[in-house]
Amino acid sequence: MGGGILRYALIGLAPFTFNYDLSKAINLNFLMLHYLIAFGDVHNFHMPADVYGTLLRKEYYSQRLPIEPFDLNNPFGVKKPLTFMGHKERLGAREAINSWAKKYYPDTRDENVKILDDYLTLCEENNIRPIIFLPPTTEGYKKHFNKRIIDEFYYLVGQACRKHPSAVFIDGWKLQGSTDADFYDASHMNIQGAAKFSAFLNHCIEQLDGKR
Numbered sequence: 001m002g003g004g005i006l007r008y009a010l011i012g013l014a015p016f017t018f019n020y021d022l023s024k025a026i027n028l029n030f031l032m033l034h035y036l037i038a039f040g041d042v043h044n045f046h047m048p049a050d051v052y053g054t055l056l057r058k059e060y061y062s063q064r065l066p067i068e069p070f071d072l073n074n075p076f077g078v079k080k081p082l083t084f085m086g087h088k089e090r091l092g093a094r095e096a097i098n099s100w101a102k103k104y105y106p107d108t109r110d111e112n113v114k115i116l117d118d119y120l121t122l123c124e125e126n127n128i129r130p131i132i133f134l135p136p137t138t139e140g141y142k143k144h145f146n147k148r149i150i151d152e153f154y155y156l157v158g159q160a161c162r163k164h165p166s167a168v169f170i171d172g173w174k175l176q177g178s179t180d181a182d183f184y185d186a187s188h189m190n191i192q193g194a195a196k197f198s199a200f201l202n203h204c205i206e207q208l209d210g211k212r
Contacts, residue, residue, distance in 0.1 A: 008205055009123050011116070011132045013157070015150050015173075016100045021108035044108070093186035097144045104149070113156055120164040129166050129208065132157060136172040136197055141186040170204055172197060 014020070023032055023043040032042050042048075116132075123130040134153075137145075161167045175197070182193025189197060 006126075006128055008208070009119075009128050009130045010201065011119060011130055013116075013132060013134055013153075015134065015137075015145060015153050016103065018109045018112045018153060018156050019104045019106075019149060020100075021103075021105050021111075024105055024108065025103060093138075093140055094144055097141055097186065098146075100146060100149065113160075116156075116160055117163070120160060120167055124164060124166060129168065130164070131168045131170060131201070131205070131208075132161070133170040133201065134172050135189065136175050136178045136182070136193070137187045138178075138180055138183050142173055168204075168208065170201065175200060 021044055023035070023045040032045050036042050120130050122128075134157075157169055161169055178189075178193060178196065182189055182196060184190040
């Protein structure tokens with residue numbers, strides 16, 4: 001940001017972004033509660049929002065997640081412990097990675113492609129440069145992730161960037177320097193890893209600033 005004007009928009013994607021729809025993932029349907037509380041809508045969930053709402057305990061439905069004060073000058077000064085991958089996370093990683101291949105929804109893919117296109121168009125219309133990024137994962141996650149899904153991800157992101165030349169794509173999977181100590185499971189960075197990757201993103205933005 002500079003002079004009160006938004007110049008960049010960070011758009012973080014997961015390798016399964018285009019194919020995944022939480023509201024269709026029956027084994028995670030309990031997570032739809034968060035969306036119902038926040039937006040009053042459950043998107044493509046198999047049960048209407050009003051019916052789903054009646055099944056919830058009244059005191060739970062009325063909850064709102066508290067937002068802790070956030071210091072922009074010290075973004076990693078949050079009250080969250082530094083955690084690392086344990087034996088349990090390592091053993092369950094392969095099964096979790098393989099499960100993504102089953103969460104493939106062609107209709108959702110088309111919907112998500114359009115959503116990204118709408119984001120990029122909105123940025124262009126407001127003279128904001130979009131920075132799309134794929135966060136780093138462990139080497140094991142990359143090694144075992146479904147090839148069809150990741151190839152399609154790169155293809156769709158490439159198409160989006162060709163349609164919107166102002167967009168920049170930063171591939172965290174190709175970032176060197178991360179180790180398993182930077183993750184609390186196979187695909188999620190801990191505070192230490194997030195700090196490293198955030199510094200890298202900031203460096204990329206500074207380079208873009210230098211080319212303006």
